[in-house]
Amino acid sequence: MVDEGVEAAERSPSTAARGDPESRAVTWSTWTLEHAQDLMSIVVGIVLVVLSAVLLVSGVVDFVHGPAHVSVLSRANELLDRVLLVLILVEIVHTVVLSLRAHTLVPQPFIVVGLVAVIRKILFILGNSTRIPTAELALLIAMVTVFVAGLIAVNLFSRALEVDRSDRGRPQPVPGRRRTTTRE
Numbered sequence: 001m002v003d004e005g006v007e008a009a010e011r012s013p014s015t016a017a018r019g020d021p022e023s024r025a026v027t028w029s030t031w032t033l034e035h036a037q038d039l040m041s042i043v044v045g046i047v048l049v050v051l052s053a054v055l056l057v058s059g060v061v062d063f064v065h066g067p068a069h070v071s072v073l074s075r076a077n078e079l080l081d082r083v084l085l086v087l088i089l090v091e092i093v094h095t096v097v098l099s100l101r102a103h104t105l106v107p108q109p110f111i112v113v114g115l116v117a118v119i120r121k122i123l124f125i126l127g128n129s130t131r132i133p134t135a136e137l138a139l140l141i142a143m144v145t146v147f148v149a150g151l152i153a154v155n156l157f158s159r160a161l162e163v164d165r166s167d168r169g170r171p172q173p174v175p176g177r178r179r180t181t182t183r184e
Contacts, residue, residue, distance in 0.1 A: 038100060045096040052089040055082050077127035084120035088113050107154050115147040
């Protein structure tokens, strides 16, 4: 019964009115800060969506109506760079949405943003006609490998936690007793 009262007090500052003044102040402050954080996350998400749309539209317009003396390959490279930047921004918006829903930070979107950023850098470097040092390219490829390995590890760890949590709700077999199964 105590947990239900705590949960109710966390939902709204008015429900904590029955407690002592210090408890009410803490509950009200926590509630206010959580809602302010949610509001700021929504504003950041909207700004990122608008920025993504502007970048995408301006990239397409620059590609279509670009100067005639610039090659199509160069314009395509710039468009690809902008599209990948938009993808990074969309992944950040996705992270903000997940944060708003669960009030926890999930690591997968951050790893995906890092992976896309490194791939974007590799494509941008390779798309230019300048020579790059082998060590720099090797470092970028190593970063891709680390991000992919991190993504796999986090996904495997998350699945193991889900299985462990789902097993807690099931009755555990009694040691020393055989399980009996019925066949249909």
